[in-house]
């Protein structure tokens with residue numbers, strides 16, 4: 001048997017984000033194969049065998065890789081549109097364009113989204129893809145291929161919509177699926193791509209889009225399908241006041257009560273946004289272990305409101321962070337969401353006690369891992385966990401004079417990523433992707449964005 005190869009990283013500050021928030025002002029990490037073997041203060045122990053690489057990380061902060069729990073990769077091709085609209089008007093403005101997506105467009109958009117996240121320290125990402133126009137090709141396969149090629153750990157949240165315009169929904173009718181087609185295609189995607197192993201690089205979740213674009217029947221049957229297959233459930237929930245009103249008018253109850261009535265609360269469920277929640281909604285999430293993907297930039301961009309993150313955390317609800325689609329968060333980066341989560345929540349009723357910088361880092365790492373049901377594998381730097389980690393450069397003009405490296409990461413300018421590892425494999429070096437050509441991706445995504453705009457303009 002071939003001996004496992006070791007990589008030693010030394011002389012960096014380390015924020016482990018373990019249960020005790022253990023930190024080292026100057027420490028070391030030993031990676032063995034695709035796992036973290038050991039870490040601690042000072043230099044690595046002498047006498048380690050099969051060390052293939054030693055990294056002097058002086059001037060850096062090591063953290064767990066960031067976990068992005070909510071995104072829509074396809075939106076990379078429709079950034080900077082409908083910039084002054086709330087959610088419903090923004091959706092109505094964009095759906096006709098999204099309905100023209102095809103496989104080359106979705107593949108290019110996925111590569112753009114993944115590249116942007118990866119070079120900013122994301123090591124695990126979710127794509128909630130719910131637009132499957134008839135005859136558009138194998139969109140799920142295209143996204144999964146892009147994530148594999150980039151080397152990012154990935155969950156495809158296979159979405160669906162069946163409430164088109166003729167049923168009082170927002171999307172054009174040709175961009176929605178029937179219940180039967182959506183469920184069959186989702187089941188096929190799970191059977192083909194979902195990997196249950198401890199170190200899985202690809203997982204699949206069942207993810208109908210939202211209460212206002214999906215019928216009650218599809219919500220219900222999606223939950224049954226996911227539980228039968230043993231995969232997680234994801235959707236949008238309680239995002240805006242308009243959605244809350246829609247739920248009361250159509251279902252005679254608020255979003256959380258509606259979710260409960262359709263089997264959509266549980267520890268195998270995570271939901272994006274959860275902005276408009278009352279105390280009893282939060283208690284229901286806590287009681288059932290339902291997770292939340294907090295997306296502060298998108299919530300601000302679409303004027304959705306401020307999610308009650310301090311109250312969710314106090315109640316024990318698992319909370320992670322999400323970029324959300326880049327049509328409502330053009331930067332496409334997650335490390336800025338650490339900062340925005342803290343700032344946005346401090347504008348709420350808890351003011352300066354809303355979130356600490358360490359809580360913000362925890363949301364973006366361990367919190368995200370919990371929300372995805374993967375806290376045993378990723379989300380903190382601990383022996384035995386998978387080697388998903390980031391070295392942030394802290395000794396340049398932007399950060400060198402900030403006393404606390406975690407405060408520098410969360411409150412300072414976006415820190416350059418010197419190295420990012422996923423499953424022990426380095427995917428970023430010196431701020432650049434090692435697994436793809438960024439300039440080529442920029443050209444390809446621009447060409448596909450223009451193609452999409454041209455096709456949509458013919459309608």
Ligand SMILES: [Zn+2]
Pocket residue numbers: 070071072128236272324325
């Ligand atoms: Zn979203």
